[in-house]
Amino acid sequence: MKTMLKTSAAVTAIALSASAVSAEKWDMPMAYAASNFHSEMGVVFADKVRDYTGGDIDITVHAGGSLFKGGEIKRAIQTSQVPIGERFMSAHANEAPLLGWDNLPFVATSYEDNEKLWQAAKDKVNNQLSDLNLVALYTCPWPGQGFYFKKEVASSDDTKGIKFRSYNTATATFAEELGMIPVQVEAAELSQALATGVAEAFISSGSTGYDRKVWEHLTHYYKVNAWLPRNYVMVNKQVWEGLSAETQAAVQKAADETGAACSAKSAELANWYFEQLSDNGMKVEDAGDGFRAELEAIGAKMTADWLEQAGDDGQAILDAYNAN
Numbered sequence: 001m002k003t004m005l006k007t008s009a010a011v012t013a014i015a016l017s018a019s020a021v022s023a024e025k026w027d028m029p030m031a032y033a034a035s036n037f038h039s040e041m042g043v044v045f046a047d048k049v050r051d052y053t054g055g056d057i058d059i060t061v062h063a064g065g066s067l068f069k070g071g072e073i074k075r076a077i078q079t080s081q082v083p084i085g086e087r088f089m090s091a092h093a094n095e096a097p098l099l100g101w102d103n104l105p106f107v108a109t110s111y112e113d114n115e116k117l118w119q120a121a122k123d124k125v126n127n128q129l130s131d132l133n134l135v136a137l138y139t140c141p142w143p144g145q146g147f148y149f150k151k152e153v154a155s156s157d158d159t160k161g162i163k164f165r166s167y168n169t170a171t172a173t174f175a176e177e178l179g180m181i182p183v184q185v186e187a188a189e190l191s192q193a194l195a196t197g198v199a200e201a202f203i204s205s206g207s208t209g210y211d212r213k214v215w216e217h218l219t220h221y222y223k224v225n226a227w228l229p230r231n232y233v234m235v236n237k238q239v240w241e242g243l244s245a246e247t248q249a250a251v252q253k254a255a256d257e258t259g260a261a262c263s264a265k266s267a268e269l270a271n272w273y274f275e276q277l278s279d280n281g282m283k284v285e286d287a288g289d290g291f292r293a294e295l296e297a298i299g300a301k302m303t304a305d306w307l308e309q310a311g312d313d314g315q316a317i318l319d320a321y322n323a324n
């Protein structure tokens with residue numbers, strides 16, 4: 001009996017020390033404002049992970065580019081400076097064109113179609129991310145993308161020479177096609193760029209315009225709804241592969257639930273953001289027919305360019321999307 005007690009005490013001690021050793025603290029840099037729904041959902045995810053792993057993984061969210069700037073987050077994860085983080089997926093399309101799958105103008109402009117496109121793209125995107133030493137846990141769409149200006153714009157005649165804040169190579173191309181001068185600026189630094197005149201227009205959702213209070217500098221928002229780009233929460237591949245199957249399943253469950261909740265939140269907020277822009281004095285309207293026709297022509301060219309860069313995999317994604 002005595003021996004048994006001793007043995008069981010020893011087993012308990014080992015179990016305790018094993019769980020103490022396996023309890024991991026993960027810092028999770030995120031690129032966008034702490035009050036933005038993406039970042040709030042990052043905190044929901046962290047809470048779920050803590051819950052479903054029984055405290056084995058304890059994630060601390062660092063929003064707003066505070067730990068690593070938006071443009072540095074992917075590399076920080078790839079090189080194991082942090083195990084996990086979040087970023088805008090198509091910002092990485094310069095390195096891996098396939099990751100621009102969600103940046104194709106006027107291809108999938110509702111949440112439903114955007115989800116359909118993601119289902120068509122998912123396996124290929126995950127293969128691509130694996131080559132980059134990353135594993136995506138969940139993705140979440142921004143509301144539709146439209147144009148912010150500080151004057152009325154009826155066609156490209158009105159956009160020539162404007163300094164345009166872009167967030168990836170595709171939006172820089174869009175700007176150039178409209179005769180504008182692109183400059184890449186992080187969302188976290190957007191208010192400052194507008195205040196100092198580094199940028200005087202940009203493309204984004206109502207969400208980022210609201211977060212950055214752009215009505216302090218700009219006057220017009222055109223609801224083009226060109227695409228719904230996604231953020232993704234990614235983890236370093238070795239870190240992921242080092243987890244037990246049970247822990248992976250717990251983290252993935254947290255990720256699946258958070259991804260679905262985040263997407264629903266985005267849809268729920270889309271019009272609310274427009275109301276906030278409008279309540280703060282901006283003119284929020286649909287682009288005029290002439291401007292829209294120009295944007296659609298540029299969009300078709302951008303999709304053709306993407307297909308050239310993304311090759312057969314890109315074509316397969318669009319084919320699968322169109323077949324459904």
Ligand code: PCA
Nearest residue numbers: 088142167187204205208
């Ligand atoms: N907001 C982010 C990306 C897309 C969006 O709606 C930004 O403007 O940087």
